[in-house]
Structures are given as C-alpha cells and as structure tokens.
Amino acid sequence: MIRNATLPDGSRHDVEIRDGRIAAFLPPATNEPGVMLLPPLVDGHIHLDKTLLGLPWVPNQAAGNAVADRIEAERKVRAARTVSEEETGANLVKQVVASGTLHMRSHVDIDNQLGLRNLHAVLAIRERFRDLVTIQIVAFPQSGLLRSPGTAALLDEAVAQGADLVGGLDPVGIDGDLAGHLDPIFAIASRHGVGIDLHLHDGGEGGIAQMLAIAERTRTSGLKGKVAISHAFALGSVPTDLAARTADTLAEAGIAIMSHGPGAATMPPLPLLRAHGVEVFGGSDNIRDAWSPFGNGDMLERAMLIGYRANFRHDHELRLAYEMVTEAAARVLGLADYGIRIGGPADFVAIEAETLAEAVAARPRRKWVLKAGRVLARDGVLALP
C-alpha cells in the first residue's frame, strides 16, 4: 500500500498493490504528506551503443559542427575504446533505471564498417535487462545508405535478427538522394511489417520537403501511425504557416515527432504540432558520447530542457513536456501495459512535488522507482537484489 499518493491528475489516494499490479485506489487513510507517483519515464530516443559512460573522460574530437564531422569524430573515438559498447551501454541502462526510465527506444549504429556489431551489443544488453526495462531497437544507418554501400542489406538483416524498427538519416543532407535513401528504408519496413524512426536534422524548406516525402511514402506503404521523425529541426526554422501545413500532413500520416530540446538547433513548435494532431514525444539523444558531452538520461531533466527551449512557463505547457517523456512516448513506442490505472502494472516513480509542473521544473530526486511493486532504485541509486 502506498499511502496518500498524489497521482499525475492531482488526485490523492492510498494505492493498493497486489501481485505486482494496482489493485485499488482507496481514500487516503491519513493526511500525512505522501509522495507524487508518476508512471515510469519513457526515453523515446537514446543511443545505448554510443555512450562512453564508465570510460575515463573523453574530450570531444569533432573538427567542425556538421553532422558529417561528428560521424568522422565518432569513428576515431570508437577505434580508441577500451571498454566495450555492451559494458558502457549497460552502465547507461543502470543509470536511467535509477532515474525512473523503464522503457526506451534505442537507435543502434549500423554501417559497412561496423556491420551488426553494435546491434549485437544492444541485443545482449536488452537480454540482460529484460526483466527491468523495455528496449526497442532502431537499426540506424549512422553513416548513410549510399555513402556506406551495403548498409541497406545490413538494416534488413538487423530487423531479421531482432531490431524493432528501421532508421534513417538526413536523406538529402547525408546521402544527397531523397529517393535513394527513403526507398530502401520503406521497402525493408514494409517487408518486415515494422515501423520507421528517421533522424532528420536538415533544416528549412529542404527539411520540410523531406518530411512531406516521408509522409507520402508512409501513406502509400500502409505504415500510418508507425513512423516517427526524430529532431525535425526544420519545423522550427520555417514560417508558422508552413509549419502548420506540414503538421497537417504529418498528422494525416500519423507521423510522430521526437524532440530532445536541442541546445542550439531550432525547436519544432511543439504546441502547434499538438494542436494539429501530431504526436510529440521526448528522448535523451546523445549522452556523454562522441557527439555530446552533455546528457545523463534523466527524462524529468529532459522534460525541463524541452520546456526551457520551448519557452514553456505555464503549467499546461510544462504538462505537455511531462507527457512527452511519459504517456506520449509510451503511445509512440506502442507500450500496451503502461499507465497508472486499476489493473495496470505497479510501476511507479515517486518524487516530492505538488504538481506535474513542479516535477518538470524542479526535477526532484527520485525517492524510489518501482517495477511490479518491487523497488529498483532508492534516492537515485539502484537497489537491485
């Protein structure tokens, strides 16, 4: 029994747990201050194979700010690794569980040099932590498809071996060939009946044109509701009316938009997207890796960063940021058994906060993280048996 808990909707209950599930919400037996209970945090975009967590500090080595510079820098960092991706990725999983994340979508680098090595590392991580967390895997062509010949076949093989979705990367900005990049990706997804989650950094009208092409293929491939575009910086760098029209097209195709609240790139206009029926969700993106020194996988902090970058100040705006790292991300990931409801899993993150707005703005310490009624972490520290 969890006494006098405040739920995300602001109501207060004693929460009865039986056999790892929520058995009942009862009137609070006491007036003593209780915790606020959130459902598990959901990270809609993480790179478990990129993090360097657990290695000595690795200075960033990118020669420039372009995506291509960073891809090149990552190759060097990868070659110099002294700890395997499986180990650093496991370090990250433990860290995010301690902060309350129990579900995540991880992109996994695949190219013609790496082959399926990183996929195998993340499959092993998924297996190791299968009782704790859901890890959805995106087969991600980090080096492009055309720039890295043979990658399309590897993506196909990756899905056959257990990846849940096919990824993509700036069809024009990286591969310089919209159809040459998108056609194989949609073909693989259609063949296997899986979804797609593409990285799209390309900005301006060129980025918008790529989104429209993705929406068109989504419709014609029967993948409505199974496609996401990550980053989508372009939506924040074009006039509002063009962003709104694009939003309508995205909504029709059921395409979701992931934002991590980028530090310097333009933010997609989240409330506008929502108002036009587009699902928006959050993710960590890079966490202490060759791309970025920042990030720690704390999705309440991520909600804060999203809200900070989006200029959110009102409670209903902070609630949107909260939903992006919980319910909305859960919907995009297709999590069937998610949410605080009678009969639902006794999976909770307990914090001290009066309101969801405060939870996002203050990101209080996680008092405990529960899965199926079992304590996984206490005060931000893993408490596994």
Added chain:
Amino acid sequence: MIRNATLPDGSRHDVEIRDGRIAAFLPPATNEPGVMLLPPLVDGHIHLDKTLLGLPWVPNQAAGNAVADRIEAERKVRAARTVSEEETGANLVKQVVASGTLHMRSHVDIDNQLGLRNLHAVLAIRERFRDLVTIQIVAFPQSGLLRSPGTAALLDEAVAQGADLVGGLDPVGIDGDLAGHLDPIFAIASRHGVGIDLHLHDGGEGGIAQMLAIAERTRTSGLKGKVAISHAFALGSVPTDLAARTADTLAEAGIAIMSHGPGAATMPPLPLLRAHGVEVFGGSDNIRDAWSPFGNGDMLERAMLIGYRANFRHDHELRLAYEMVTEAAARVLGLADYGIRIGGPADFVAIEAETLAEAVAARPRRKWVLKAGRVLARDGVLALP
C-alpha cells in the same frame, strides 16, 4: 589537509589549510583517488527578491511573452504572497550555498509602487548571511524609469542606503527613450562612484544601438570597467561582423556581458566576445519566480545550460562556461580575495570529476562546500552549526 586534490588546472596536490587559508600545496602523499577542488561558484545575476522558493507551487500567470506582460504578472503574484521576500530570498541563499555559490550579484526590484521595500529585504538577507556569502546589490528599475515616475530618485536613495550598483532595463523597449533612461542612471552612478549593470533584452540592431550608447556613456562618465550588460540577446541576433564590431566597442569601454544561457532567446556569441576582449560571465537569472518556473541556483548546472545553448562540445569551450561561473564572474564582481592560491581563502567546492569539462557536463553532486576551511554543506545539504 585535503589529500590528493585535483585543482582546476589539472594538477594534483595535498592542500594544507591553516587559519582558514591555503598554507601550502604539497606533493600528494598517497595515490588514493581524491576530490576535484573548485573555487566557490559565483552567481553574477540573481534576483533574491523575486524567488517564490518555500511557497506552495505558484503557476505562471503572464498573459503573454513580452517583458511588459511578465512585469504585470509579477505584480499580481507579489500582491498574493503569503511569505515575505526576506524569507523566500533566505531560502534561496541557503540553497545556493549548498550548491557551492558563495558570491552573488542580486538585482533588487525598485519602482514607485514598491519603493525600497525589496531593497530592505535583501539588505536584511545580506546582513543575516554576511559570514557565509558576498551579496552585491543592484538597484534595479524593473518597471522602467519613465513608466514609473519617481524611480530615479529611489535608485539614488537605494545606493545611499547600501546598493552597490545601479541597474537599468531596456531603455527603448520599456521606457521608449534611450537618453531619458540612461542619463539618470549614469548620473546616479557617477555621483556615487558605483558601477552599473543593465538588463538589455531588446534584440537586433535596435539592441546593438543601445549597447553602443551605453558604451559611449561609459567612456564619457569615466566608468570604464565598471559597467555590465545582462542578457544582451541582440549580440546573438545580428550578423557576425556587426557583433564583432560591437564587441570591440564593448571591450574598449570595459563592458562585461552576462548570459544565463536563455532557453528561447538568442545567445550572445561567447567565444567571439572573449576573442575580442569582452569579459563574459554567468548568472542564474530567474529561479522559480513569477518570470520562470525553472532554475535552482546551481551554477555548475548554469554553466551546463550556457554551454548547451552555446553549442559547446570541446573541453576548451566547457572551460569557458566554467570560467563564466567562477573566475570571470569574480573579476566582474571585483572580488579581491578569490581563487585557489597560496595565501588565498580556503574556500572550496569539492566534487568528483576528472576534468573541468566533466564538471560542467556532469554537474556532480557537491561533496562539500568549504568556507575558510569550515564545512558549510555536505552532499548538497547545508551543514551549518
């Protein structure tokens, strides 16, 4: 004696403390892992009188996003306060000390409705915490000078009663009268021989023109090196060559630029400013107040936010962010007795980090905060006698 400490320059020493000061740096007697020692964090821009810390959660009430909307919303929130500014400000001082900040510059709202009420509250806070922290006070005309007739005389009186600097606010954007706003401010500063720190949110070429006017008055008033411009969003919203020419003018006048790493406004180009000889420093700005739900006064987190917004990734960039919340801010505040050196004060923030870059990116928990060799806080919690 602090064993095997890593200093900001990466060197390792046993640090001998005697009578509250650093007596010697000795070769480490052991190889056991020690802490990293930073000098105290410095908050170059805080609003001790605005925070609502310690009140129940107060939703943001601004009707729009303009500065004027927020000024109006703050009036409502202030009128509904159930806890005094003196108490909430004291809560904030305790919180920032626990995170390692021992020096700060606080703006204090003054207008013809408030009079000097908030000044008196912050003077009382300064007195209460005089043995722990340095609090520099800026007499800040939050409602403008011309829009709030009588405020100039109040600013003058505020300096007479103990404010250390005169403030200002968007001469054109708020008062609509460049000279009408700046002339009284510079006159008060000259009369009392104090410095100036103005809020300038106005963007674009209009904002640049105001900076140049401030620089011109700084030179003619003999205030070189005693003037700061806070926010200076305009420097990030004009072409680089104009920003560079403006930087030269600012450098000649010894004008420092404060940035808090704004969530949605444009960032001043920090490395460019530095390269042109402009001192750049950091501050929290709003912390859980009528302006913003965000912020917690942790200046290592602020350095992260500044670096995140500035697109910093390399170690030398993260070092710049670190300097903005330590040495550079200490120079702007004119702190005479600051820094880790033999004979210097045994004021330290101890963290677990290998490098300054890691300290900024990861913002580790403050293991302890020392002042004159005395422990003020441990693991982020105040430990006052």
